[in-house]
Amino acid sequence: MSNQAPSSVMNPVFILVEPQMGENIGAACRVMGNFALPELRIVNPRDGWPNPKAETMATDSPVLKQAQVFATLEEATADCQTLYATTAQPRNMVKPVHTARGAMSEIRGHIEGGQRVGVLFGAEKSGLPNTAITISNAIITLPVDRKFSSLNLSMAVGVLAHEWRAGDPAPGDFKPLEDRASVQELQGLYTHLEEELDRAGFFYPPEKTPLMMQNLINIFARGGLTQQEVRTFRGVIKTLAIGRGKARIERE
Amino acid sequence: MSNQAPSSVMNPVFILVEPQMGENIGAACRVMGNFALPELRIVNPRDGWPNPKAETMATDSPVLKQAQVFATLEEATADCQTLYATTAQPRNMVKPVHTARGAMSEIRGHIEGGQRVGVLFGAEKSGLPNTAITISNAIITLPVDRKFSSLNLSMAVGVLAHEWRAGDPAPGDFKPLEDRASVQELQGLYTHLEEELDRAGFFYPPEKTPLMMQNLINIFARGGLTQQEVRTFRGVIKTLAIGRGKARIERE
Known part of the structure; x- marks a missing residue:
């Protein structure tokens, strides 16, 4: 799959x-259709x-x-370079937290830079799993009343769909990363790091x-990585993991 | 009934x-409760x-x-000083037409000036009757796709409820990292990484x-790090640098 979003996206x-x-899926399809969000x-x-x-509630929405x-979150996000997680409660994750408006403004910049951006919504009862929030670059939180915070899933979709469409078309002074790594490439990095740390008894x-x-993934997900940076960092892991052992052996 | 809004409104x-x-009435109650719009x-x-x-869909909303x-629109609006009519299509009325954001900003000013402000939503099939639009001071139109414009009633309520609450001038858009590492702490991390990579022949x-x-520092600097993350990552470097060598020695 191409790592760059086609210009039509x-x-x-x-x-x-x-x-x-x-x-809720159907109502989400309907309101995404209302605000011309096709995917x-x-x-x-x-x-x-x-x-x-879903079909009944979608009222013939093209969405x-x-x-x-x-089948899995990994497959659904593999071609995205940037992910936003919608959550009501903070989960003690070290991530930037945006309003809907702020997030949509930032997303506009990413998309203009050629990225494919995913916005994740969790299940009705439990919200997003921590694993989904961890791999996300940032969090979107809506200003719900703490005493009555359970927002219907399709309503959350609707609020963000409206915010996207209502957003100022003029982008802020945000220069997105070029050649941004996809979630799939990042997962490869995370797995590599975990394997080496595991072998080393971390x-x-x-x-x-x-x-x-x-906690480690949060460090990388927050700022995002380019494809080159993923390669560089995998080189770092590889070098650190074998380097000392190799050096010792050579010295012996 | 008093013509002036009590200060609590x-x-x-x-x-x-x-x-x-x-x-739809119940879903409107739920989302109004989510965004702390009581009335x-x-x-x-x-x-x-x-x-x-309505009771089922309201999920115990206090609203x-x-x-x-x-019984009538006249009674329901009698104590309001300003009315906004939500409509999808323009109706050839000579009225100001606002976006959700613009309307909510204006409404905030009216309310701070002591007014009671009503926002009218029409029936599912037909929308607001012309009489209701006529008595309104202004129109709110959401940016729906002309080809698929029929927004669910509760969704329209939800979008405007969110816009009202999101427009609250108090909350900032961006929640900064807590315990953010100082440049000195970051330099310590970078130096540690450089030393170990140098020893390993990177x-x-x-x-x-x-x-x-x-290039490596850019990865960390972009997202910023907390003090805890600096400690964690220094542990990663240390473990990777000595772990494999140690494991080899132990296995020998």
Whole structure:
């Protein structure tokens, strides 16, 4: 798959991660159609696909017909260079937190720079899994009342879809990265790092591995990486992991 | 009824004019509760009031319990000084036409000036009657796609409720990192990384060292690091640099 968005891609991709109710998927399709956001991806919908309730609520939205279903989050995000996670509560993640307006302004800059941008929405009950937030570059939080914070999934989609379409077409002074690495390339880096750290006994006690990896991934995901930087950093890991051992052996 | 808003009234009143489906009324109550907009008025709902479908969709929103039902638009708007009509299509009315953002900004000024402001939403099929638009001071139009313009009623309520709350001048857009590492701490990390990479023979040819380090530092500097992340990453470097060598020695 090409790593550069084709010039026709002018909008962010909205990605529903393990949504439960077909009604909400359909309502999301309808409001995305209202605000001319064509591309919806659905990760592992609870009730399968196609879904008659989604079709009813979509009221013939063209978005429903074009929606793509993926088995995993990794597949659904593989060609994206930048991800935003929508969450109601902060999760003690070290990430920039944006309003809808701020995020959409930033996304506009990324897209104009040729990136493919995904916006992740979690399941109705549980929201996004921590793994999805970890790989995201930034968080979008809507200013909900703490005492009554449970926003309907399609409503969250609608609010961000409107914010996208309503956004100022004039971009801010944001210069996006060129040749930005895709999520798939980043996952390769993270896996490489985890394997080498694991071999070197970094993860202790072992049950802390996911949390420690989450903290490390946050460092990279926050700023984003170019494809060249991914290659460079994999070189760093490789060199550090074998270098000392090699040096010792050579000296012996 | 007093013509002046009591000082406690800090939000616009949302008024649904002859809504048809209880589900939409309930979903409107839910999203108004999410964005802390307490006051909903309902003019002559088709299926009467209370409405069990509205209760289900409201998910215990406090807005539902406080909602007031009126027989006519005149009664529902009697105490308001300013009215905004939400419409998808222009109706050849000589009225100011606002975006959601522009309208909410203007409404904030009216409310700070002590006014009671109503925002009118029409029925699902037909929208607002011309009489309602006529008595309104201005129109709010959302930027829907002309080819697929029929926005769900509760979605229109949700978009404007979010816009109202998001326009709150208090919250900043961007939540900065806490415990952000100082440049000195970052320099310590960079020096540590450079030393270990140098020992492992990473910099080749040696005159390229400054440029290669610059490229690596960019990765970290872009997103910024917390103090904890600096400590974590120094642990990564240390572990990778000695881990493999140590493991080899132990295995020997």
